[in-house]
Amino acid sequence: MPADRILLHPRALRVLARAGALAAMLWLAPAQAVDAPPAGEIAPTVAADPRLEADVQELAHKLRCLVCQNQSIAESNAPLALDLRNQVREQLAAGRSKQDVVDYLVARYGDFVLYEPPVKGITLLLWGGPAALLLAGIGWLAYRVRRRAVESAALTALSEAEHARAQALLAGGAPGDAPPSSANRESRS
């Protein structure tokens, strides 16, 4: 099998090892990106006050980078993310509240910059959808359970004729119109 040969080839093994190392690096990358950018990148500016910087980082993690859309502006090294981080830092340092900064960015880039979309008309389905689905599921389940209960009650309830026959059987009589038992049927075939 050629696939086996490729897998066992030493060069392929080296490639695999390298791929594994790369995967590990990628996995570790987000942590590294914040702490120590690779040489040549623009070093992140950091606020002198650690509490302010913590606020900046907290906010930056909630804001989506518009260039690499699946990263927050804290994680992304795109130039725009850097600019936006600086904006956040500058405005917080100037004494604006976090909400002010969020409003500032939403006014320019829309709700898209928020990882947590606000509750409003257009997002009602998004926020209420799971609860509505859950309620619908519970309702459907309740309906099915009740209907099954009614159906099985109808099945187990005996009509008057059945009741009379059951009485006769229990009394030990041999009713003429008894259906052939399964044993009888088997012996006949």
Add this chain to the structure above:
Amino acid sequence: MKAKFLVPLFLFLGLAGFLAFGLTLNPREVPSPLIDKPAPAFTLARVDDPAQQFSLADMRGKVWLLNVWASWCVACRQEHPVLVDLAHRNLVPVVGLNYKEVRGDGQLDARGMALDAETGLAVERARRWLGEHGNPYMLSVLDIDGRVGIDFGVYGVPETFLIDGNGKIRYKHIGPITPENLQQVILPKVEEVRRAG
């Protein structure tokens, strides 16, 4: 009730319909919240004469396009002939917003560069590029640090804004303008805005 077994099929078709619609959308195009809002005011130095300033208010009463560009922007090269052609036809004035000419260039290290030096370099680079590729702009202004870009919600170059006589943004085009975009969307919008206001 007999066709109950068809329910999952229709559920699937509905879901497939939504997904198919989703495939036609471009996730890179983030709708701008600035549409039909006043364009953010700015005053910036001009590329042709950095000693002179240009501000948004200078265009009051005119319907015009603000085109965000930079010499390092590859897609701008693609759209540039379309803008040059538009300028020849004299249909609508286009103002260029030169976005982060120096510090936006990934091949250049602008750290530690004094603002004056950076502005000088930006002017030189912008002029050279316009000289090479043609200048379709009524004028271009320098957004050295990209701050005006942020105010306009720019997240990539090129982007183009249609601004009406009252200084309101009426339309935003994201990415390079193709001749089709210009003919079928932008120019009709310009006409519409002119008629309206």
